[in-house]
Amino acid sequence: MAYPDKLLADDEEVVRHLHPHWLTISWPVVLLLLLVGAASFGAALVPDGRQQGSIRVGVLALAALLVVALVLLPLIRWRTTHYVVTTHRVLLRVGVLARSGRDIGLSRITDVSYRQTLWERVIGSGTVTIETAGDGGPTVLEQIPDSDGVQQLLNHMIEEDADRRAQESADHVRGSESGYPTALV
Template structure:
């Protein structure tokens, strides 16, 4: 899925558009299975009781709330988080009801690093660390194919600085 072209400037194009790695959905899926399995087990136990229908309704309501809170909310959060590298800037957009965003122009980026432990390497993701003119480096966790994204972002930063150098040279 491409990032909406209406949010880009004239000669800007998308280099990378990704969501966080799917590994952040492992725990919500496991919790979903536990809630469904536990609810089914408790519903089967409640079948023997004379007041089983109100108990089933209560179990369904509690199970529904837990599934929405522990599974559906993280899934929507994952789906609405965008990490986008364009030819001119790095953009991160997060949120469903309250959207937040970070835009870093390429010319403000000083360095780009990545890190990934053994689990991240098995899953093929990692943390991208971007140092810009701001006080603290920004860390973006669970970036899929972080080494590839690092390389592409580094190339775009270098291309931007080379273009700036060339424009300054031509003005002299």
């Protein structure tokens, strides 16, 4: 079973599954191109001699280390950051080796807002802030693609969740008044 489907309840569906905006990985890609160019240039500059092979290996090893630290780790971090909106909750999962997560029930959300700078408006990104009832404080989701659309979606899902809960409550009351078990009504 694929992520995030393995985290869902029986009657829960994924409405939207997001990663941070793709521009968060644009700088690592630019760095990759610069590192490949610099390593190639550096290896070509090594003068002829007995140590030429080991110096070139050293240049390539340094470049490979920088690629792992400055390119691969940010790409993996981007890929393993999940923002999932379902019919019942918002799931947040972040991390590569050490992971952290938070599940926010739609019924606990009291306010959803978004903020965009001029640049974020141009690229279609922004910050979504989710305020909940309780002591946890606001949850801030940065670099969200289509942040205004996500904010509107969350508000819509909160209303639908409230309607669904009210219907379930009414069905439960009707079932208990009729003397039949709720599942049979």
